[in-house]
Amino acid sequence: MRWLTALALAAPLLTGCLGARPIGFFGSHAFYTARDHYRVRYLDGDERRLLADGWDIENFEVGDDGVPDVARLDPPEAYMDSHALSSYVPMRREYAFSTERVELRYRREDGVSEIYARSLPLPPGWAEADVGLAMRRSVLSLGNPMARAPNVLGHQVPTGTVVHLRAEGRAEVDGQPGYYCVFDLIQTDRRTGEERVRRASVIGVRSEHSYRVRRYRLPMMVVFGLITSPSDHADLRPDFESLVSRVDFAPRR
Amino acid sequence: MRRTTASLLACALWLYAASAAAQSGEGLSAPTAGPTPAPSDDTTSAEAPADELPDELADTGLPDTGLPDELADTELADTGTSPADAPPESVQPQESEPSDADANGWPMDPRTTAEFRGVERFLGLEQVRRGAWVLDDRVSLEDVPWDGLDPRAAYAPRGLVHWGIGGRLAAMPGGGAGLPAPDGPMIEAAFLLDIRYAQDLPWRMRLALAINYQPYDEANVGGGVRIAQSPLAIRLRVMALSFDLTRWLGVRIGPDIGMQWAPPVSGEGGEMTWLFGTSAEVVLNLLDGLLEVGLVGGIQSTAVGRGTRNGWEVALRAEGVLGATVGYFFE
Numbered sequence: 001m002r003w004l005t006a007l008a009l010a011a012p013l014l015t016g017c018l019g020a021r022p023i024g025f026f027g028s029h030a031f032y033t034a035r036d037h038y039r040v041r042y043l044d045g046d047e048r049r050l051l052a053d054g055w056d057i058e059n060f061e062v063g064d065d066g067v068p069d070v071a072r073l074d075p076p077e078a079y080m081d082s083h084a085l086s087s088y089v090p091m092r093r094e095y096a097f098s099t100e101r102v103e104l105r106y107r108r109e110d111g112v113s114e115i116y117a118r119s120l121p122l123p124p125g126w127a128e129a130d131v132g133l134a135m136r137r138s139v140l141s142l143g144n145p146m147a148r149a150p151n152v153l154g155h156q157v158p159t160g161t162v163v164h165l166r167a168e169g170r171a172e173v174d175g176q177p178g179y180y181c182v183f184d185l186i187q188t189d190r191r192t193g194e195e196r197v198r199r200a201s202v203i204g205v206r207s208e209h210s211y212r213v214r215r216y217r218l219p220m221m222v223v224f225g226l227i228t229s230p231s232d233h234a235d236l237r238p239d240f241e242s243l244v245s246r247v248d249f250a251p252r253r
Numbered sequence: 254m255r256r257t258t259a260s261l262l263a264c265a266l267w268l269y270a271a272s273a274a275a276q277s278g279e280g281l282s283a284p285t286a287g288p289t290p291a292p293s294d295d296t297t298s299a300e301a302p303a304d305e306l307p308d309e310l311a312d313t314g315l316p317d318t319g320l321p322d323e324l325a326d327t328e329l330a331d332t333g334t335s336p337a338d339a340p341p342e343s344v345q346p347q348e349s350e351p352s353d354a355d356a357n358g359w360p361m362d363p364r365t366t367a368e369f370r371g372v373e374r375f376l377g378l379e380q381v382r383r384g385a386w387v388l389d390d391r392v393s394l395e396d397v398p399w400d401g402l403d404p405r406a407a408y409a410p411r412g413l414v415h416w417g418i419g420g421r422l423a424a425m426p427g428g429g430a431g432l433p434a435p436d437g438p439m440i441e442a443a444f445l446l447d448i449r450y451a452q453d454l455p456w457r458m459r460l461a462l463a464i465n466y467q468p469y470d471e472a473n474v475g476g477g478v479r480i481a482q483s484p485l486a487i488r489l490r491v492m493a494l495s496f497d498l499t500r501w502l503g504v505r506i507g508p509d510i511g512m513q514w515a516p517p518v519s520g521e522g523g524e525m526t527w528l529f530g531t532s533a534e535v536v537l538n539l540l541d542g543l544l545e546v547g548l549v550g551g552i553q554s555t556a557v558g559r560g561t562r563n564g565w566e567v568a569l570r571a572e573g574v575l576g577a578t579v580g581y582f583f584e
Contacts, residue, residue, distance in 0.1 A: 169386060
């Protein structure tokens with residue numbers, strides 16, 4: 001009986017320590033998210049590349065064979081985000097859950113430009129809204145922590161960052177309706193007064209799948225983004241379009 | 254009385270003056286209960302708070318504080334938006350000059366969104382989608398099949414429910430003194446049903462419907478007592494505590510419940526009786542989880558028929574089970 005008790009107690013511990021948190025994996029034809037709600041097919045067949053030369057994956061360790069292998073989660077503040085579950089579902093006890101900031105993040109050699117994909121749970125007030133409204137409000141709330149808006153960038157945006165929305169409209173990714181916003185993020189150095197400007201193109205698509213946290217199924221939005229300096233934005237847009245065009249959403253199960 | 258009359262007259266005069274002032278739009282500052290008069294210009298009530306904000310706050314673009322002027326030239330998708338979520342009139346598209354984004358070659362600028370607004374109104378959403386920024390290379394799931402099994406972290410075999418066949422070969426030590434048959438071997442054949450709760454979860458449920466045979470013999474244990482142990486049993490095994498340790502190793506434990514044949518002794522007696530037991534398995538998952546080979550250990554209650562001068566009776570004796578197990582699942 002002691003052995004049975006020990007086994008029953010050890011099983012959850014053992015199974016919980018089986019490995020790092022899965023974010024996704026690079027399969028034979030595409031990158032698949034661990035939540036299995038979308039994939040991004042490789043650029044050219046079996047070379048297991050999602051983007052052209054000049055882009056390096058940032059949130060995965062690359063194995064000896066050149067294929068991204070294990071998700072990079074350290075430092076946690078760079079790759080993980082924490083939420084209070086009570087913000088999403090009514091519950092008595094407070095429970096914090098963490099989400100990965102991105103499923104994919106590629107960075108250009110210049111260290112500035114990046115292309116990313118992320119999935120984020122939506123709070124109830126946002127879940128019923130049209131994706132365009134949710135995207136617009138999320139973008140305009142960047143840099144304003146009091147807005148409690150979903151972060152569509154996957155980065156912590158410093159408070160006081162100014163958002164200048166330049167273009168927006170409907171988008172369609174793999175046949176799913178979405179909404180895009182092109183905007184500038186303007187940060188001003190308080191001491192020198194210098195402005196740092198980043199231009200971002202972000203496409204949000206409401207997923208038919210749910211974001212599962214414990215036993216709860218939260219509504220989910222999938223966001224693809226390109227962040228560059230304003231001068232490089234037009235040049236790097238084809239890479240971004242190429243990646244997003246190869247996205248397939250999983251059929252609803 | 255005069256004072257009261259004078260007070261009433263004064264009140265009446267004050268009320269008359271107040272109503273006259275309210276009709277002319279000046280005078281009383283207290284809110285009135287009647288309908289609010291419509292504004293004389295086109296400014297909606299939603300714009301009023303934004304107008305009162307200082308410029309630097311209005312430029313933050315927060316929805317609650319109104320929207321900056323450049324956003325007023327763009328359109329918001331309205332599919333599924335409830336009237337409560339709809340933007341105020343002040344953010345509805347207006348004709349304007351193209352923004353800087355137009356120079357980057359983006360497919361839509363404020364002027365085009367204004368056009369789509371009209372198209373959407375008359376043709377419906379499907380037509381509007383043609384004007385959206387379409388990012389799709391038109392490769393379907395039929396062209397490249399979905400391969401949602403993580404070869405490194407997911408558990409095999411693919412899928413949540415599998416059936417298969419299996420067997421056990423085990424010694425049966427114990428049982429107390431005087432059992433006529435040797436300690437095994439026990440041979441078992443089983444129909445297996447394996448249920449995994451999720452592809453990325455190590456937890457499973459293993460059900461088995463098994464029939465087993467073990468050596469049978471009859472012996473005289475003295476005092477005119479003869480015993481014979483059960484050769485056959487059919488059992489249902491429910492291994493609810495079942496999980497994978499890594500992709501290669503599986504551990505499970507669960508109870509057996511079934512019926513076994515308690516044999517006659519010297520031609521007398523014989524009946525079906527209950528069987529209880531429990532067993533645990535540690536298996537190696539091979540061939541992507543389709544083949545498993547491992548060790549089994551457990552205990553079961555073996556029926557023993559007992560013939561005495563007074564007749565026949567059945568008793569249950571605990572016997573150990575220690576051996577090997579194998580299973581194969583079909584995709």
